[in-house]
Amino acid sequence: MSGSQQTRLASLHDVELATLAAAGDRSSFGELVRRHGSGVRGLLRRMGAQGAEADDVAQDAFLAAFEGIAEYRGEGAFAGWVKKIAARQYLRRLQREKRLAALALEAEEGEPGSPVHADAAGRIDLDEALKTLGAAERLCVSMCYGAGLSHGEAAEALNLPLGTVKSHVKRGLEKLRTRLAPPGGASLEGSRANG
Amino acid sequence: MAELDFERGLERLFAEAPSFPDAEAFASRIEGRLARGWNMRSWLIGTAGVAGGIVGASQLIMSNFVHRVEDASQGSTKLIQTSIAQVKPGFDLLSIVQSDWMVVWVASGLAVIAMGFVLTKVIEEI
The missing domain is CATH 1.10.1740.10 (RNA polymerase sigma factor, region 2, helix turn helix motif)
Incomplete structure (x- = not known):
């Protein structure tokens, strides 16, 4: 070209x-x-x-x-x-x-991790934070917040009941909130403006 | 409200694309695969068009189409010539068209090409 x-x-x-x-x-x-x-x-x-x-x-x-x-x-x-x-x-x-069913049943604990703090430039490492989620939580959260699927669409794609997907998302968000909101550090909202 | 803000912030974090050192190579690989697929499709469509043209031509020849067209051509030429002769005796322009076989073969050839072209376009659209 x-x-x-x-x-x-x-x-x-x-x-x-x-x-x-x-x-x-x-x-x-x-x-x-x-x-x-x-x-x-x-x-x-x-x-x-x-x-x-x-x-x-x-x-x-x-x-x-x-x-x-x-x-x-x-x-x-x-x-x-x-x-x-x-x-x-x-x-x-x-x-x-045939990995999807196993993934959905996998233990819900990811790698234990300490809170993810913003770096000097105020950036927050989402990838590090996601590692602390269980496989199913990570999948559901990424599908809904990364790929823009609704809970219903994610449930259909994953062949899981809607309630199960909502639970995975809720638990995933709770864990991310703990990891991504370091006390006294840059908030999730502020990270974008700085990064 | 805080929940909503957190979710929006999370969406923004997800929207931030990580950088990959091989981003250009990745795009080139996809362009290469698209080009290969396109070439293969062109060959398949072309082959299908030619095969369709050959089948069409053979069908025309087998169905004695040429002789029928020739007969029809001669019949209509005579009819037209008779009509014109009545209007203007001695007018012999249409005798040029009576080089029978050549005209019929050229017309058949053009029909086969047109058929191949139409088939190619149809397959391409499908």
């Missing part, structure tokens, strides 16, 4: 790029991957996928997104749309490999 074309693509909005991609322009879709690839890879890791597996799922998710790009009509953020695809792809993989 030439430099001028790259510059032109970089100046376009996600919706414009998606429209071009829907017309078969692969370089426009490549630009979308450049913009949102790290977000999707990060989400999958936060859901509990390991490095190589997370990247495999992220690749499959982007390929699926390209196939179904005509369905994206710009009503929400492209990042949110593709993250939902990635989260569902990961769950399908867990189901196919």
Whole structure:
């Protein structure tokens, strides 16, 4: 891809790029991957996928997104749309490999951890905090707050009762609140402004 | 309220993408896979179009289409020529068209190409 074309693509909005991609322009879709690839890879890791597996799922998710790009009509953020695809792809993989049921039944304690304090720049390490959650809690919290799924959608995707998902989310949030709200430190609200 | 603020803050933390040193390589891998998939699809569509064209051509030839078109062509040429001769005796322009076989074969060839093109487009749309 030439430099001028790259510059032109970089100046376009996600919706414009998606429209071009829907017309078969692969370089426009490549630009979308450049913009949102790290977000999707990060989400999958936060859901509990390991490095190589997370990247495999992220690749499959982007390929699926390209196939179904005509369905994206710009009503929400492209990042949110593709993250939902990635989260569902990961769950399908867990189901196919019969790991999902085991994960849902796994003990609810994650790694014991001390409160996660903000660093000198005021940033809070969400990834460290998520490690203190049980696998099911981490999955549910990441799906609802990272991929933007509703509790109902998460329950359907996980094939779990809605009440169970709500419990996992509630417990997960309680643990995160303890970890992410260090006394006297930067609050969760303040971390964004500084970071 | 505090609960809602916490949840919004959490959403914002989730929205912050971590940085990956191989982000560019990751995007290139996906572009490569898309290009491979696209090439394969182009070949499949092209092959299907050509196969469809060949099948269509063979069907036309087997169904004695050429002779029927030739007969129809000759019949209509005679009819038109008779009509024109009545209006203006000696007018012989349509005899040029009577190079029968060549016209029919060219028309059949064009029909096969058109059929292949239409099939290719249909498969592409599907």
